Amino acid sequence: MILTIVLATLLVGMTAALIRAIKGPTVYDRILASNALGTKTILVIVVLGFLMGDPSLYIDIALMYVLIGFIGTVAVLKVSEFGDLGQSRSRTEEDHS
């Protein structure tokens, strides 16, 4: 019962985060919203694992998700700060040398 309530709350929260990711006027709104969605996805996977019987397998996926989502967030922030993933800066360093 409590797991069902948790799952429903998480789905509502995901909907709200998705709305912010679509509407979000600035890039940072979208970054924050997709980060929140990633966190809620991890929680949904773990809750589904407990609901469907074998939590250990699902916790593995959730851990994997935490690691991968971090890579994606770093790449997104890097592009929003520098405009690319670092190709042009290494190119200008080449030109200076």
Add this chain to the structure above:
Amino acid sequence: MLIEVVNVVILALLAVTALAAVRLNDLFAVTMMFGIYSLLATIMFVVLDAIDVAFTEAAVGVGISTVLMLGTIGLVGRRARKASHRPILPLIVVIITGAALVYGTLDMPRFTDPAAPVHQHLGPYFLNESPDQIGIPNVVTSILASYRGYDTLGELAVIFTAGIGVLGLLGLRRRKRPGHEGGAR
């Protein structure tokens, strides 16, 4: 019942995300929409108990493909160019094709119908024999990794080739040594 509700909500969110990815003009936001789409698709795969596919979707969809698309945005710029033609004819073609595909699915057995032909022939064999033959508790995993292992190996070769091609396109070159000017640009 609960799983059906989760399916409906996640599918609705997937549809909204896909529409937003089509409608948005900022390619940076579209990339993040693709990431969100992969997040939601992973939940779908977990609901379907296909844990390996969820793993792959998490690794490739959220991590690698987001990074590759962001690298592409670094090369081509963030703004989508205005379409130079009216999308009416392609829209009609896509709607007709989609309607034909949906019409084709009407003959298929209902989702999770135990009397469906696909559950009569090989399905029971895999469900009964795979814990003894392979020794992995999840049936999807044992089919992916063992029964059709050569297929998965071929997929790996394809993905490796595609990765080399993408790296070549994105231009992740080795840094030039000083005193070695005028190399290939």
